[in-house]
Amino acid sequence: MTVPRPGPPWRAGGVALSWGVTGLALVLLGLLAGRPLVVTLGMPLVIGMAWSWSLRPTGVAGVSVADSRYRSETGRVEGDLQIVPAQGVATTNLRIGSSAHRHVDVVVDSTMHRALRLSVSGSRTGRRSVFTAAYLQSGPDQITRADPDSLGPIDVTVLPRTVPLGRLPLPFRLQGLTGAHNSRRIGDGGEFHDISLFAPGDRLRRIDWRVTARRVGQDPGSASGITQLYVRRSHATADAVVILVIDSRDEIGPDVATWASGRPVHPEDPTSLDIAREAAGSLARTYLESGDRVGVIDLGRASRALRPAGGRRHLQRVLHQLAGANPEGEPARRVRAPQVPSGAMIVVFSTFLDDEPMKLGEMWRAAGHRVLAVDVIPRPDLDRLRPREQLAYRIIELERQDRFWQLTGAGVEVVPWSATEGVGASALVHGLATSARRRDGRR
Amino acid sequence: MTVADSNVTRSTGWRRVIETGSRLIRTFDFREPSWVRPLPRVGVQMGRWVPAWVVHLVAGAVAVGCIAMVASSRPQWVLASILVVLMLVRPVGAPPALFALWLGLQVAASDVTAYSLQAAGLVFGLHLVAVLLIVVADLRPGTRIEVRVFAGPARRMLVIQAIVQPVTWATMTLASGDVTVRWLPIVAAFGVVVASWILVRRVVGTDEGSGPAQ
Numbered sequence: 001m002t003v004p005r006p007g008p009p010w011r012a013g014g015v016a017l018s019w020g021v022t023g024l025a026l027v028l029l030g031l032l033a034g035r036p037l038v039v040t041l042g043m044p045l046v047i048g049m050a051w052s053w054s055l056r057p058t059g060v061a062g063v064s065v066a067d068s069r070y071r072s073e074t075g076r077v078e079g080d081l082q083i084v085p086a087q088g089v090a091t092t093n094l095r096i097g098s099s100a101h102r103h104v105d106v107v108v109d110s111t112m113h114r115a116l117r118l119s120v121s122g123s124r125t126g127r128r129s130v131f132t133a134a135y136l137q138s139g140p141d142q143i144t145r146a147d148p149d150s151l152g153p154i155d156v157t158v159l160p161r162t163v164p165l166g167r168l169p170l171p172f173r174l175q176g177l178t179g180a181h182n183s184r185r186i187g188d189g190g191e192f193h194d195i196s197l198f199a200p201g202d203r204l205r206r207i208d209w210r211v212t213a214r215r216v217g218q219d220p221g222s223a224s225g226i227t228q229l230y231v232r233r234s235h236a237t238a239d240a241v242v243i244l245v246i247d248s249r250d251e252i253g254p255d256v257a258t259w260a261s262g263r264p265v266h267p268e269d270p271t272s273l274d275i276a277r278e279a280a281g282s283l284a285r286t287y288l289e290s291g292d293r294v295g296v297i298d299l300g301r302a303s304r305a306l307r308p309a310g311g312r313r314h315l316q317r318v319l320h321q322l323a324g325a326n327p328e329g330e331p332a333r334r335v336r337a338p339q340v341p342s343g344a345m346i347v348v349f350s351t352f353l354d355d356e357p358m359k360l361g362e363m364w365r366a367a368g369h370r371v372l373a374v375d376v377i378p379r380p381d382l383d384r385l386r387p388r389e390q391l392a393y394r395i396i397e398l399e400r401q402d403r404f405w406q407l408t409g410a411g412v413e414v415v416p417w418s419a420t421e422g423v424g425a426s427a428l429v430h431g432l433a434t435s436a437r438r439r440d441g442r443r
Numbered sequence: 444m445t446v447a448d449s450n451v452t453r454s455t456g457w458r459r460v461i462e463t464g465s466r467l468i469r470t471f472d473f474r475e476p477s478w479v480r481p482l483p484r485v486g487v488q489m490g491r492w493v494p495a496w497v498v499h500l501v502a503g504a505v506a507v508g509c510i511a512m513v514a515s516s517r518p519q520w521v522l523a524s525i526l527v528v529l530m531l532v533r534p535v536g537a538p539p540a541l542f543a544l545w546l547g548l549q550v551a552a553s554d555v556t557a558y559s560l561q562a563a564g565l566v567f568g569l570h571l572v573a574v575l576l577i578v579v580a581d582l583r584p585g586t587r588i589e590v591r592v593f594a595g596p597a598r599r600m601l602v603i604q605a606i607v608q609p610v611t612w613a614t615m616t617l618a619s620g621d622v623t624v625r626w627l628p629i630v631a632a633f634g635v636v637v638a639s640w641i642l643v644r645r646v647v648g649t650d651e652g653s654g655p656a657q
Contacts, residue, residue: 015535015580019573022540026547033551036614037562041547043610044570044603051599076486091592093582102484105583106492109591117488131485140595141577266480 009060013142020049052143057088060146061110065118065131070158076122077156079131083114086137089146093136099129099153100267110137121267125160125274126323129153159319160277165286169413170240171345172370179239180291187236198229206231240292241308243340244280244318247350247357248273248300248325254378256385256393275376276349277322279417283347284318296321297338299350299357300331308341337363345370349417351377353396358403362410371412373404489589496584502575503531506542509568512561513549534576543569558615566611567604574600606640 023045030038061083068079083092092110097103098120108114120130132152138145174183182191195211211230251273252258253265265271270278284294288310295308296318306321337360340346346364350357352375365371377400382390404414510523526545529538546569555562574596578588 015577018536018540019543019577022543023573025540026543029544029547029551034618035551036618037555037565037611038547038551040566040607040611040614041543041550041569043607044566044600045543045573047603047606048570048573048599051603081487090595093586096485096487098485100482102482104485104487105586106487106489107578107582107586107588107592108489109589109594111595117486119486119488121483140599141574142580266482268483 009146010057010139010144011147013138013145016049016052016141016143019045023049048141049143052139052141055088055090056139056144057086057090057137057146059086059089061086061089061092061137063092063094063133063135063149063151065133065152065154068131068154068156070122070156074119074122076119077128077130077158078117078119079154079156081114081116081118081131081133083108083110083116085110085112085114088139089137090140091138091142093138095134097132097134100264122158123268123270123274125158125277126326128156128158130156157320157323159323160274160281162285162319163278163282165282168283168286168290169345169370169372171242171343172368173343174238174240175341175343179237181238181240182235183238185236185238186233189234189237191235193233193235195230196233198231202231206233208232239310240287241295241341241344242283242287242292243295243297243308243344243346244284244322245297245299245338245346245348245350245357245360246273246276246280246322246325247348248276248298248327249331249356250351250353251327252351252353252377254381256380256382257389270378272351272376272378273325273327275378275417276374277325279374279376280322280347280349281319284322285315288312288315288318294318295340295344297340298325299334299360300325300327302332302334302338305338308344334360337367340364340369343369345372347372347374349374349376351375352400352403353377355403358407361407361412365411373407373412373414375400375404375414375416487587489587491590492587493590494584495579495582495586495588498575498579498588499531499534499584502534502572502579503527505568505575506530506572509546509565509572512565512568513546513553519549530572530576534580539573539576543573556615556619558612562611562615563608566607570600570604570607 023042026042027039027046030036030040030042063081063083065079065081068077070077081094081096089110092108094106094108095103096106096118101120106116108116118131130152131154132150134148134150136145136148170181174181182189186193195208198207208230211232212226212228215228215230216226251265251271253269253271255266255269257263258265280296284296287294291310293308293310294314296306298304298321304321304324306317309317334356346361346369348357348361348371350373352358352373357373361371361373380393382393385393407414506527507524510520510527514520514523523542523545526538526542530542532538546565550565578592578596579586582588
């Protein structure tokens with residue numbers, strides 16, 4: 001069996017050849033007319049074509065995109081388009097594009113190794129396909145041209161930005177044996193609980209000798225000396241288990257007109273999923289830094305759950321899990337709520353455009369979990385909406401408000417998160433801190 | 444007594460017209476939808492560059508300069524201008540060839556017989572137009588052309604001009620018969636050609652060196 005070999009990649013360029021033929025015609029015209037100036041008008045064109053032909057390429061330059069990643073210092077996704085030169089290749093025509101960006105046509109010198117820095121807007125997070133390049137290599141004076149080729153797109157994972165948060169609420173019941181928080185259990189910990197009689201199992205170093213001495217004579221039968229020992233008891237420490245539930249079933253931008261039209265969201269507008277990733281990442285960072293355990297559940301995919309764990313490396317796992325949350329087709333309808341560890345606090349990040357996250361929140365709350373609902377819908381841009389679109393938005397917003405009222409009635413705490421720099425974090429912290437104080441007061 | 448209602452909006456007929464009009468405006472809302480907001484461009488960090496339309500303009504200006512050296516009447520200007528516009532709009536195919544041939548015919552019909560600044564300018568100008576239009580052929584006006592792209596063509600053009608200009612001088616001097624020593628231009632032209640050829644070989648040798656090894 002013979003394998004078909006690709007034909008020669010280089011083809012004669014029509015432009016240079018046409019100028020050469022025109023020069024030849026001028027030379028002939030001058031010779032026929034006996035006018036040396038006409039001959040010498042055509043001579044440069046003929047010589048130029050012949051010279052370029054003698055320098056025509058024999059190889060094909062290599063074009064690739066390397067080191068594509070998000071750079072926090074520029075706030076953009078950047079990559080290096082590299083051109084490895086080949087014998088005779090003079091220029092490379094490039095059409096560089098990216099999803100939701102206008103392409104740029106450039107012609108660059110390819111006689112030496114080149115590295116062009118490409119960049120696109122970095123306000124969107126998650127898995128992104130960036131940098132497509134269609135290119136055409138040419139010999140000197142376009143005397144020959146290679147077949148057009150293309151590369152990309154390049155897949156880049158942009159991790160969500162995390163914002164440091166202040167005091168955050170804790171679950172109703174702390175279940176761990178160690179940690180940074182005081183649990184209701186009595187054990188080895190920090191904060192004072194009470195003074196109690198010494199009992200078998202109490203450590204000797206816990207005996208409070210001052211209280212014991214003061215009680216001499218007061219306790220029955222203690223007139224002659226110490227008959228009862230008193231110990232200081234403290235709260236045991238524990239860690240919290242926090243489950244971040246991200247609703248990746250839909251992704252909408254601030255432009256309400258794009259919600260149901262299928263039009264892409266402007267690449268510089270953060271979507272609801274970008275906000276959800278940022279909010280969830282910020283919470284995960286704060287909880288993990290305080291020694292708690294954090295897990296992630298993706299409502300868009302049933303098989304994508306990250307078990308609760310702690311530590312700095314787990315934060316990276318959480319951020320990658322959040323970055324991988326994307327709307328993928330029609331998600332299966334859930335019959336029951338995803339299982340979560342007992343006593344865990346659940347934070348639901350959703351747009352609440354339908355009833356499913358609300359029902360799940362109610363179910364979790366009914367099971368005794370502390371549930372927070374974080375509204376991640378972007379601040380809508382209503383200025384340019386048509387009247388019918390404004391009406392549709394008002395209906396959707398009323399439905400959302402109904403869901404929030406229903407959630408609040410069921411005992412779920414609702415807080416917003418805005419994409420605006422700083423506002424989202426401060427609003428959430430304010431809301432959560434209020435919730436935390438309320439919980440502390442009850443306890 | 445009937446009092447004319449000066450406020451047209453109170454009249455039932457006008458009110459209907461206004462309501463119908465406003466309903467139509469609401470139905471066909473001509474305001475610019477938000478998605479018209481232009482998408483950002485992909486950023487490309489490259490060397491100094493010029494847009495292709497600038498090169499087109501420069502080529503057009505040089506072509507007009509060439510026309511000014513040979514055109515003597517208004518019809519010639521009109522025809523040449525049309526050819527230049529066609530050449531700039533479509534630098535591939537017939538328009539450039541027609542422009543060059545028109546220029547050659549005009550030179551053939553003119554009375555330029557001795558080597559002069561005009562002759563040198565024509566030879567240089569047509570060559571420059573060809574070099575510039577070859578670079579921008581098939582490119583959109585907004586295409587960014589790296590300035591270094593012009594280095595190779597410019598170097599080759601200068602070398603070719605270094606050959607062609609003396610040859611032009613020699614052949615025109617010989618053809619005009621305005622020389623006392625007939626063999627002098629021939630020897631001079633031959634010497635210049637040989638010297639230019641050596642120069643060309645050196646430049647070609649430099650070009651051959653470019654490659655991955657460097």
